Amino acid sequence: MSVTVGNLTLSSPLIIASGIWPHEAKFWREPYTNGVSAICSKGLTRHCRSGNKGTRIWETSSGLLNSIGLQNRGIEAFIAEELPEISGNQVPVVVNLAFETLREVEESLILLKSVKKHIAAIELNVSCPNVDFGGMAWGVSGEGIAQVLGAARPLWEGELWLKLTPQVSNLADIAKVAQEKGADALVVANTWLGMAIDVDRKKPVFERVVAGLSGSTVFPLALKCVYEAAGAVSIPVIGCGGVSSANDVLAMLLAGAVAVEVGSMLLHDLLCMGEIYDQVRRKLTEWNAFSVRDIIGKGRSEGF
Amino acid sequence: MRYSGGLEREARLIENTLIGGGVYLLRFEAEEPLPHSLSGQFFMIRPSRWERDPFLLRPFAVVDQSDETVDFLIKVVGRGTRDISASDIGASFRLRGPLGGRSFVPSCDSVTLVAGGIGVAPLLYAWKLHSKFVVRFIFGVPDKEWTDVVNWIKSQVTGVEIASEDGSIGVKGTAVDLLSSGQGHAEEIWACGPIPMLKAICDAFKDKTRVFGSFESRMGCGIGGCHSCAIPTRSGMLKVCHDGPVFDLSEVYLDELL
Numbered sequence: 001m002s003v004t005v006g007n008l009t010l011s012s013p014l015i016i017a018s019g020i021w022p023h024e025a026k027f028w029r030e031p032y033t034n035g036v037s038a039i040c041s042k043g044l045t046r047h048c049r050s051g052n053k054g055t056r057i058w059e060t061s062s063g064l065l066n067s068i069g070l071q072n073r074g075i076e077a078f079i080a081e082e083l084p085e086i087s088g089n090q091v092p093v094v095v096n097l098a099f100e101t102l103r104e105v106e107e108s109l110i111l112l113k114s115v116k117k118h119i120a121a122i123e124l125n126v127s128c129p130n131v132d133f134g135g136m137a138w139g140v141s142g143e144g145i146a147q148v149l150g151a152a153r154p155l156w157e158g159e160l161w162l163k164l165t166p167q168v169s170n171l172a173d174i175a176k177v178a179q180e181k182g183a184d185a186l187v188v189a190n191t192w193l194g195m196a197i198d199v200d201r202k203k204p205v206f207e208r209v210v211a212g213l214s215g216s217t218v219f220p221l222a223l224k225c226v227y228e229a230a231g232a233v234s235i236p237v238i239g240c241g242g243v244s245s246a247n248d249v250l251a252m253l254l255a256g257a258v259a260v261e262v263g264s265m266l267l268h269d270l271l272c273m274g275e276i277y278d279q280v281r282r283k284l285t286e287w288n289a290f291s292v293r294d295i296i297g298k299g300r301s302e303g304f
Numbered sequence: 305m306r307y308s309g310g311l312e313r314e315a316r317l318i319e320n321t322l323i324g325g326g327v328y329l330l331r332f333e334a335e336e337p338l339p340h341s342l343s344g345q346f347f348m349i350r351p352s353r354w355e356r357d358p359f360l361l362r363p364f365a366v367v368d369q370s371d372e373t374v375d376f377l378i379k380v381v382g383r384g385t386r387d388i389s390a391s392d393i394g395a396s397f398r399l400r401g402p403l404g405g406r407s408f409v410p411s412c413d414s415v416t417l418v419a420g421g422i423g424v425a426p427l428l429y430a431w432k433l434h435s436k437f438v439v440r441f442i443f444g445v446p447d448k449e450w451t452d453v454v455n456w457i458k459s460q461v462t463g464v465e466i467a468s469e470d471g472s473i474g475v476k477g478t479a480v481d482l483l484s485s486g487q488g489h490a491e492e493i494w495a496c497g498p499i500p501m502l503k504a505i506c507d508a509f510k511d512k513t514r515v516f517g518s519f520e521s522r523m524g525c526g527i528g529g530c531h532s533c534a535i536p537t538r539s540g541m542l543k544v545c546h547d548g549p550v551f552d553l554s555e556v557y558l559d560e561l562l
Contacts, residue, residue, distance in 0.1 A: 022529040022546070031310045042531075050541045053560065057522050057532035059384075062357040064524070071531045071541055216356045244356060267524045268350075268359055270400065271312050 010037035017263030018096035028089035035277025063215025092120035127165030149181035172232035230256025246279030254299025324452020343430035347401030365426035412491035420497020444479025448472035
C-alpha cells in the first residue's frame, strides 16, 4: 500500500488533511491512525491568531461550511509545545503553513529548520479562503505562486508541497508554474467558497459572509481538479476534497493522484481511515493490482 | 480499560420516550462498557443511517449513565434532532464520547444548580452525582409547553424549584428571579441555559459567588481538532468541546455570544 511522494515514502496513500486533527498525542495513535500515513497540522501562521468570531461551522447537504480563520498559537508555540507532542508517534507530521506576507513564510521556515528532522513535509497553504489578506491572494495567480516559491524554496531543503485553491479558472497553468518554480508536490485542492443565510434570522450565518465548503458534496469538483492538475504536471499530485470512501480514494488515484488527503469525513467518523484503507486494499487484490502505484493515473482517458 | 474504537462507540437505541414539548429521553446501550462520564460531559451522536447526510454528529449532555447505558434529553430544534428523535428502538447509532475536558466538579460544600430550558440536561446528571452538595435546584422554563418536562424533572429531583416566564408553572418569572429571591447563597452556582440567562446570573452573582456555566456550540469534531466551537474568553478563543463545556463565567465574554 506504500506510495512515494517526491522523496517521501508513505506507508499508505491516506493522509489526514489540515484543519481537522488535534495536536494531541493520544489522537496520533491507534485506533485513529490505522491506515494513516501522515497527518497535516492545523494551518499555522508566523504569529498567534485568534480566528474568526461568530458561527464557525454550518452543516450543508452532505457537507459543511467552515470559517475558523486559522486559529492557532503561532509557529513558535507549535515548535516548542505542540510538535514534541505529536512527533514521535510513528505518524509523520506534515506542517501546514499559512501566511499573509512573504516575510511571514520566510520567518516560519527559518524557525522550522531547527526541527526539520521531525517534519516529513511542509504544505504551503496558498488557498485558505477565510482570511482577508491571506492565502487566497497568493493562490489565484501564477505570479503569486511564483513569489511564494521564490521565497520558500531556497529556505526549505525538504519536501515542499503547495496546497492549491480550486477557485481559479486556470488550474493547469497554476500547477505548471508551481512545478517550474520548484514545488515537490501539489495538493489539489482546498475548500470552495460558499455561503449560508440563516433564514430565521434573515442574515448570513458567517460574520465574513463567505466560508469554505467541504465534505462529500465537493468530491466531484475536487476529482475534476485532480484530473486537470495531474494532466498538466509531472510532479506528484495529492488529491484532496470531499473524499469519504474507498471508491473516492480509488477514483482520485485513477485520476492521477499519488496520495489522497481526507478531512471533513473524519468529523463524521474518526475511524474512517482504517475502514477506507481496508477497502482500498481489498479492491486492489480483487483487481490483481500488485500495489497502489499500479493504478495511479490508470483512469485517465486519452486526449483530455 | 482499553476501548477498541477509542472514543467512537457503536450503540443501540433501547428507549425513546417523548416526555412532552418536543423533548425526548433517549437511552442507548453501548456494545462495549462505557467509561464513567463526569457531569457536564457529553457525547456526539448520529444514527448509523446517516451515511453522509446529515453529515455532522450532534452533541448532547449526559443525563444519566450506567456501565452499558447512557441517557440523553433531546429537544427537537432542527433537522438532526428531529431525525434522531424519530428513531425506532433497536436503531444502531454511533456515539462519540464521553467528551469535554472541564466538567462540573464540586470544589466546595454547597452548590446551587440553575437550569434554563433544555439546559436542565447536564444539571440533572450533576444532581445525580453530587446531590449531597446541592442546596437548591432551580429550573426555569418559558411557558406551559414545558409542563410535561417540568413534571418529569420533578419526578427525578426532590425539591426542584420551578419558574416560568408566563407564570403557568411554578413561580412567575425567570430562573434568575427565583435564584435572587432565595435566602442565603451557595458557595458555587452551576448553570446551563440560554446565554441571556447565564449573563443575568453572572451580572447578579459574580461578586458573591463563583458561577460555572456549561456551554453549547455548533461542533465539528468534538475532540479539540477543528476549532469550530470556540468561544471568546479572557484566555483567548477556547474550544467548548475540549476546554469546556464548563467554564467559569467570569472568564467568558458573554456579551459577544448574545
